[in-house]
Amino acid sequence: MKPGNQHTSKLNYNPVARVAMVIFFVVLCTIIMLPFVSMILTSFKPSDQLMRDGFNLSFSRDIMTLENYKALFTNATYFRWYANSIIITIIQVVLSLFVSAWVGYGFAFYQFKGKNFLFVCVMIIMMVPFEILMLPLYIQINSLGLVNSIWGIILPYLAYAMAIFFFVQYLKGIPKDIVDAGRVDGCSEYGIFLRLILPIMKPALAAMAILIGVFSWNNYLWPLLVLSDPAKFTLPIGLNSLVSPYGNNYQLLVAGSVMSVIPLLILFLCAQEHFIEGMTSGSVKG
Amino acid sequence: MNKENKINKRFKKSNLNKSSWKSILYSQKLAPYVFVLPFILTFLIFFIYPIIRTSIMSFQDISIGRVNFIGLNNYIRLFKDSTFYIAVRNSVTYTILTLAILIPLPLLFAWMLNSRTMIGQDVFKSLLFIPILTSVVVAGITFRFMFNSTDKALANSLVILLGGEKIQWLSRRWPAMMVMVLLCFWRWAGMNTVYFLAGLKQIPEELYEAADIDGANGWNKFRYISLPCLRPTMIYVLTISIYGGLSMITEYLMLWGGKSSPQNIGLTIVGYIYQKGINQNNMGYASCVGLILLFIVLAINLVILRTTGVFGKERD
Numbered sequence: 001m002k003p004g005n006q007h008t009s010k011l012n013y014n015p016v017a018r019v020a021m022v023i024f025f026v027v028l029c030t031i032i033m034l035p036f037v038s039m040i041l042t043s044f045k046p047s048d049q050l051m052r053d054g055f056n057l058s059f060s061r062d063i064m065t066l067e068n069y070k071a072l073f074t075n076a077t078y079f080r081w082y083a084n085s086i087i088i089t090i091i092q093v094v095l096s097l098f099v100s101a102w103v104g105y106g107f108a109f110y111q112f113k114g115k116n117f118l119f120v121c122v123m124i125i126m127m128v129p130f131e132i133l134m135l136p137l138y139i140q141i142n143s144l145g146l147v148n149s150i151w152g153i154i155l156p157y158l159a160y161a162m163a164i165f166f167f168v169q170y171l172k173g174i175p176k177d178i179v180d181a182g183r184v185d186g187c188s189e190y191g192i193f194l195r196l197i198l199p200i201m202k203p204a205l206a207a208m209a210i211l212i213g214v215f216s217w218n219n220y221l222w223p224l225l226v227l228s229d230p231a232k233f234t235l236p237i238g239l240n241s242l243v244s245p246y247g248n249n250y251q252l253l254v255a256g257s258v259m260s261v262i263p264l265l266i267l268f269l270c271a272q273e274h275f276i277e278g279m280t281s282g283s284v285k286g
Numbered sequence: 287m288n289k290e291n292k293i294n295k296r297f298k299k300s301n302l303n304k305s306s307w308k309s310i311l312y313s314q315k316l317a318p319y320v321f322v323l324p325f326i327l328t329f330l331i332f333f334i335y336p337i338i339r340t341s342i343m344s345f346q347d348i349s350i351g352r353v354n355f356i357g358l359n360n361y362i363r364l365f366k367d368s369t370f371y372i373a374v375r376n377s378v379t380y381t382i383l384t385l386a387i388l389i390p391l392p393l394l395f396a397w398m399l400n401s402r403t404m405i406g407q408d409v410f411k412s413l414l415f416i417p418i419l420t421s422v423v424v425a426g427i428t429f430r431f432m433f434n435s436t437d438k439a440l441a442n443s444l445v446i447l448l449g450g451e452k453i454q455w456l457s458r459r460w461p462a463m464m465v466m467v468l469l470c471f472w473r474w475a476g477m478n479t480v481y482f483l484a485g486l487k488q489i490p491e492e493l494y495e496a497a498d499i500d501g502a503n504g505w506n507k508f509r510y511i512s513l514p515c516l517r518p519t520m521i522y523v524l525t526i527s528i529y530g531g532l533s534m535i536t537e538y539l540m541l542w543g544g545k546s547s548p549q550n551i552g553l554t555i556v557g558y559i560y561q562k563g564i565n566q567n568n569m570g571y572a573s574c575v576g577l578i579l580l581f582i583v584l585a586i587n588l589v590i591l592r593t594t595g596v597f598g599k600e601r602d
Contacts, residue, residue, distance in 0.1 A: 013403040029413040035428045054434025099324045106321025127587045129533030131556040135563040136336035159328040189317035218421030236423040257424045264419045272412045
């Protein structure tokens with residue numbers, strides 16, 4: 001609300017409309033929160049309830065129990081998955097950011113033969129869903145001997161097309177003088193990137209770190225194909241493996257799902273604006 | 287300075303060959319290629335080669351230890367395969383429905399949140415945004431149990447509360463489609479709202495002020511100022527929604543617990559690739575499905591690019 005736009009004589013908004021809109025959004029957000037509420041409630045109920053009644057909002061003191069969480073916290077496999085997810089996410093974020101920024105710098109600050117063609121290739125990769133190529137990629141990783149390895153998961157995403165595209169757009173806004181000044185001062189081409197450009201890119205790197213981090217933490221299909229050893233599972237794969245026909249793992253399933261959402265939720269609550277900006281930074285700026 | 291000394295020492299030690307190699311590597315001519323090299327490698331190894339590989343496989347019958355070239359047989363079989371048509375129908379229906387819901391509603395939410403009448407914009411925006419942070423696995427499991435067929439599960443208890451009869455959500459076609467679309471809406475509504483909100487915020491206030499002077503009402507301002515200015519955002523949301531719709535699989539795998547859905551009501555094209563390639567180990571046939579989807583995706587993208595020319599403008 002800019003002060004200049006305010007008319008002193010009358011309200012510049014309709015109070016009825018304001019109340020109606022607030023009520024609308026309160027109802028909408030309540031509905032959006034229902035799945036979380038039902039999931040959290042169910043995680044405190046005995047697991048045979050889940051099989052019988054699914055997720056619901058019923059709530060009674062006598063049946064609520066901490067048994068599921070007790071079982072979860074004494075389950076070494078679950079924490080193995082948790083640790084695997086954390087490790088893969090961190091490695092993937094750090095490496096993908098560095099490699100994508102490295103490539104992005106090449107596109108943004110140099111003129112070279114084949115540049116336009118290569119940049120079109122970046123955009124083509126962005127257009128083709130990974131899922132279409134999952135089978136040949138899987139065979140590829142197999143023949144490279146990377147099955148059951150972290151590298152099998154990370155390598156195809158090292159030069160992450162979306163991050164490259166984003167970094168190029170970002171770097172276009174940075175004056176070329178910095179690079180020339182670096183050259184005059186005797187920096188090598190790579191030194192300029194490492195010492196001058198990378199520090200300037202901090203906001204862009206932070207945005208992409210969030211995007212890639214959330215992507216990596218939640219990624220399911222590709223790790224599912226690469227990993228077959230249950231000890232190497234990530235959280236999403238591990239959680240899904242609990243949905244077995246024999247059904248005695250349901251108490252871990254719901255409590256485990258709740259626990260898997262919590263780290264991102266805490267990070268989100270700490271830095272909402274950064275998260276929202278980072279997650280939506282793939283968008284084309286008009 | 288220390289580092290420079292070290293480099294100088296190394297230069298003195300190394301023979302002429304080595305130092306000239308180094309000066310080439312460090313030259314301004316070669317540097318850009320060193321920078322884009324990781325991308326070139328990724329593009330060749332993890333994009334071009336798989337496409338070639340999958341194209342070749344689509345002409346083959348592949349079983350363990352044996353590969354036969356069978357020409358167009360996979361394609362001929364595919365065009366007579368009724369399950370494939372069900373998968374295409376489901377994917378296309380899902381994509382159209384998600385577009386029909388995930389563009390107008392978030393646009394409306396963003397418009398309302400952006401209005402001067404509204405308060406608490408940031409709180410509502412954040413609450414709408416939270417679902418995208420959950421993995422499809424957790425979201426899918428949650429929806430599967432919320433839309434359980436028992437009358438006590440959340441969805442059915444609501445239906446009964448409103449005086450209806452309980453619904454077998456995941457075993458009938460349209461209810462199942464509704465669950466998939468709702469799941470998509472739940473995860474993406476906030477994200478799209480933020481896209482539109484960002485687009486709306488970029489529109490200069492002066493345009494609306496000028497319209498006010500001309501006596502335009504709210505609808506006209508929306509129709510003739512906001513909507514045209516949101517064009518790039520709209521195209522972006524449209525593109526990623528089509529992408530997401532046609533590549534959907536994890537939701538399907540989660541809602542039916544990895545088993546095939548009754549009468550394939552939830553089977554998507556990528557779900558069919560997975561079923562044929564991974565579950566039934568019929569890589570040749572699955573490659574065939576993959577290639578057809580690849581052509582569909584590229585064709586749609588080409589049409590979007592040609593009609594909007596948005597990337598053409600972006601480049602300069």
